[in-house]
Every structure is written in structure tokens, then in C-alpha cells.
Amino acid sequence: MSKYWKEYQKEIADDNYFYVRSCIRQNFFPGAENLFIDILRNKLGKTVFEDADHTTCTGIGYHTDIVPLETTMTVVSRQFALMMEKGYENLVVSCVTSFGLYSEILDMWKHNPELKKKIAGYLAEATGRKFMEPKNMVHASDILYKYRNDIAAIAKHKLVNRHTGEPLKIVDHIGCHYAKTFPERGVGGAEFPQVLTGLITAWGGQTVDYPERRHCCGFGFRNYLVQENRGYSIAQSKIKLESMKPYEPDLMVANCPGCAMFLDRWQYTLEETEGSIYGARGRKIPVVTHEELAGMVLGYDPWEIGLQTHQVEVEDLLDKIGIDYNPELKYADRKGNLIGEPEMIQHHLC
């Protein structure tokens, strides 16, 4: 039986993308966005433009009630103005929070054109700019989904355990703001999305469908950003990790930078606070982003794309897939100089 809704398919532009980066992705996973651009430009032959004047979307400020809605809308209208000025119509958003926010704003403008007119006035007053809505707006993972088979055709590795010949068991986690607000804007909809499952299966892996698959990763802005509420955050991550544990997943992949961050980092915290480990054989479960997953199958150097910045070490995973790496260069800078190892990152074997 199909594990996703075929009814929800969306239009994804073929080429000529205006790419907007994510505040948190470029901090948590500093190699991921450059990797994405490199794949699009140099592996798939697409045109991607980024604008140095692009700013935050204010998403986290908006969701924590720090930034008023009109301010957020004006900032977003400015991003659209930058895109229009450079002659692009197809917006590709790196961050799931931004993607959800842009979707929400476009929907509000659709139902309230007067509001859009008011924001256009604010933008003109503040910057002298005009804007147009994107003709096509997608999340970056949608582009990889669209070209998943092209990537498979040039891939150097498959998501297969080379020791057993079995497909890797992979947990997919979709950011809430990708499709839970607007199911029609996500490939496969809100509850049974296909966007990451499509990547996993096209590249030889197997999706793990576990009971808490659709549960929040634990980020939840108010849960995490208010320090007193962080217990809720880690409790949610724990629910997910406990639910997936019996399936012994080889890795997790997430299209939201916040989700990838928390599913990765909280494993360390849970081990330190409770001694709990959720992977097979007493190992934690590596977590990668959609760009990093693509980079791995395409044969990029794991340290070039930033896999050493993850809390859960990825060496076991690289060995399973058969990806070469130089352990000596894991913590080296681009010139090969060692920059020092972080503390307490060794495997904690049971």
C-alpha cells in the first residue's frame, strides 16, 4: 500500500532559481547550503542566483511575537523585490520556517489584497522598492525531489549497507512548517509526505514508517526558545527516538534545519542525562539534511560538506555506505591545518 498521498503533487520550476538561505541552517550545518548550490550548478547544470542583500525572513522573531506581522511582511516583500530586480520568478527557500512563513504571507495576501497593498506601501516608503510575488515557490528539498532520479543516475554511492547488501533503514522527518499549514504546498501533503521518502527510495534506501513519524522533532519555538520550557522540547524528541528505536534505523534525514539540529543534539543530551541510546549496537543515530544526503550519494568529501559538525558521529554510516574519508582531516581547515577536536564526541558503547 502506498505510504504517501499521491494527490498532493506540486509544481516545481525546472530552472532559474532565486535561492534564499536559512539563518539557522548556515549556522548549524555550515556546508549544506553551498553543497546544495554546487549540486544544482555543477551536477545538474541549473542556474541559481543568490543575492548578498538578502536578509533574515524574521521567522523566529515572528513566531515568538517579537516582530510584528506587518514588519515581517515588509521584510518578506523586500526579498521578493530583490528577486524581481534580478529578473527571477522562481523562489527556492532553504529554511522550512521561512518557507512556511512565505506561504502563510502569500495566503494572507490572497485573501486580503488590501493588506498586500498596505505592505507594498510600507516597502515603497522604507526602501523605494516594488515587488512581485514569486511565480513558483518551493522548498530546497523539493528541487532535490524533482531531480532525484537525475541524481541517482550520476550517484557514486547507493544508500545500501555494503556489508549486508540491504537498503539502509532511514527515518525521514519533515519540518512542520513544510506542509502542515498548507498540505497542498508539500509533495505528498502534510501527514504522509513524499518529499524525503522519494529521495531515500530513489537512492536505494528504505523508509522507516514508525508510530511517531509525524510527531514534532522537539524544536517548537516556544518550547525551546523559552529556557524554562526546554524540558518539553527534549521530551518530544525522546518520544520520537523511543518510537523509532525498535526499527534500528541507520540514519535520519530532515529537510528542516531545526529538526536536524534537535534530533542530532538531543541524542547527546539524552545519553548524558539518562544514559539512553537509540541506535543499534549501542550507537547513536546519525542525522543528516537533505543536501548532505545528496552530497553523500554524489561522492562529495564528507569533511568538505561539513559532516564533522554533527553531534552524532557519521563514520559508521560512511563505512556502511562505502564512502572514503580521511580521519586525519576531520578537524582540519581548508588548508589542511588541524583546528582542534571538540570534547566528548566519542562513541559511548554499551
Next chain:
Amino acid sequence: MLTEKKHTEPNQFRIAVIGSGPAGISAAISAAAIGMEVDWYDKESRPGGKLNDYHQLFPDREFADLVLDDFTGKADSIRIKKHFGTTITRIESANGQNVLYSNTEVVGRCDSVIVATGFDFFDARIKEEFGYGIYDHVITSPDLEKILKTGHDQLKKGGIAPESMAFVHCVGSRDQQIGINYCSRLCCITGIKQAIEIRELFPSCKVYNFYIDIRAFGSGYEELYRQAQEKYNIHFIRGRVSEASENQQNRIVVKAEDTLMARPLKVTVDWLVLLVGMVPSCTQVSVNQAQCSDPETGFYQLQNPFAGSGLEKPGIFSAGACGGPMSIPEAAASGRSAAIEAWQYLTSR
């Protein structure tokens, strides 16, 4: 001066009945009993509509086949011209005459029409959080009805009886999120009846019914609800299910909130049954290019519900659940009523 006598011989009137569920059957029988010439249409090749797929009927647990046999037996004993296997798509009405079309083809002409096209079940895939169409062990109430009718062994896994089963009330009813605000009225009692059947078939099976509030409005319904709790030990939990998912044993993990206990809960069951509501039929017939439907619900809109079952266009009447959620006895009564109203209309115009 002589005046022309108004003709009131019933057989001078030709009436069309569209649909052959309980309302259509009753309308056709009643119109024929009055003496009118009846043309009876249905898109299927045999009469009965959804009644063909039901196992037992609430509240008395009568077998649906026997009820249907009774209906069709009466219909066979009276002169009715049947046109089964014909889908009427629209009616063109002018000057007291009605022309029936099946797409572009004219299939009949008549003096009056009773529309009894019934309802559709809500497409449970729209409430995607329940996983219908995704998980093999998430089914709907009409699915369960068919299973109960054709062989309940289908509910066993590897020959072993189910340990637990859950019913979710109000799937596609009273739900602003999907724009269906009305109550489908019959889902509660369907869930109660089916839960009892499961307990009778599998006495060790635990049964949970998740409800918003129980609307057991009909004669004998409340009694059946009480029986379900006292005699059959069915667990009624007040709370909406938020999500269903599957575990490694292909059992369904149900998350819900018990709003009386004010606690979230999680229960694992072998089958999850979604009690789907009634929605307007996709084969609703248009009249003079208009749908004649209530803008809120989509069911046929009666011109004056206090006065009768007539639609906005004179001479065209609605019978049964095409006008809104209705039980089988209510639909049958509605069909009989529509036949009498059509007769009154024809003799008084």
C-alpha cells in the same frame, strides 16, 4: 356555459422517480399505488442503493437483505416501468413538462419528478491524519459493514481474532476544518451497532469508541447505547483522535485526548474504524442547469421545508438523503410523502 372538467385520473400523469434506495423505492411504490404512470430510474442495474451493502440495521438488528427484499417485493407487485442502468444527469423543466437527460441524450419525459439520488459517504482520505488509504487496518464504517456481510473472518489476522478495535465518531461531520459543519446524525448509532456486533463476534476483543458527544436521537437508539455500555462493556471515550499510525506488527497506534479525564492517551488496536458522515451525492441531478443545492451543505435545498419536499422548481420533489442525512425509515417516509405531494401538485395545477 360549459366548463372543461379538470382531469384528475391518476394514470393520465407520468412521474419519474430517480434513485432506488429506500426513498426511491418508497416513492415509486406510492406513486404507482396512487395510480400514476411511474418511470423508475437508477444508475445501477439493480434496486436498493447502499442498502445492498449493509449487514444489519439499527436499532433492531434486522438484516438489510430482508428489508430490501420486502421493499423490492412490493415494487415488483405493482406496475412500475424500470429503467435501471440509466444515469440521469439533468432535468430541463418548462411549462409543466420535464425532460430527463442522460448526459446529452433524452431518456424520458414526465409531468413531475421525484429526485431520490441519496448520498455519498465522506471520503475518509481527506482526514489524512487517520491514515485511511495508507494503512491496511484503517477502514470505514461502510467497509466494516461489507466485511460483516461477506464474512467476518476477514477481521482475523492469521486466523486469530482481533484483540482490540477502535471506532472514531464524526469523521467528516461537525468538522469546521474541512468545511462540513453539519451532523450526519446516523454515524453515532452506526458505531454503537457495529461495536456491539464486534463484541458478539469476538467476545475477548476490547472495543473503544472515541466520540465528541453521542447523538442517539431515534427510537431505540438510546437503549442500544445503554446496552452497548452495560451489557457489552464497550469503552466510550469522549475525545477526538488526533493521529493514527502503524507499528512494527502492523497494528494501529491511536493518539487521542480523553476530555473527561483531561489527559492524552495512546492505545494500540488491530483495526481502526472511521465512522464516516454523509455528503451530497456526486450524481446529483441539475434542474435547468442549476444544482438546487443548499450552499452550506450541498444537499438539495427544499423551497419550504415546513410545507413539503418540493424544490425551487414546481413539480420537482426531493426524497430521502439527497436532501440531508436521514435514516432508512425516515428516507422511506420521505419517499412516500414526496409521491403524495407530487400527486397533489399535479391535480391542483
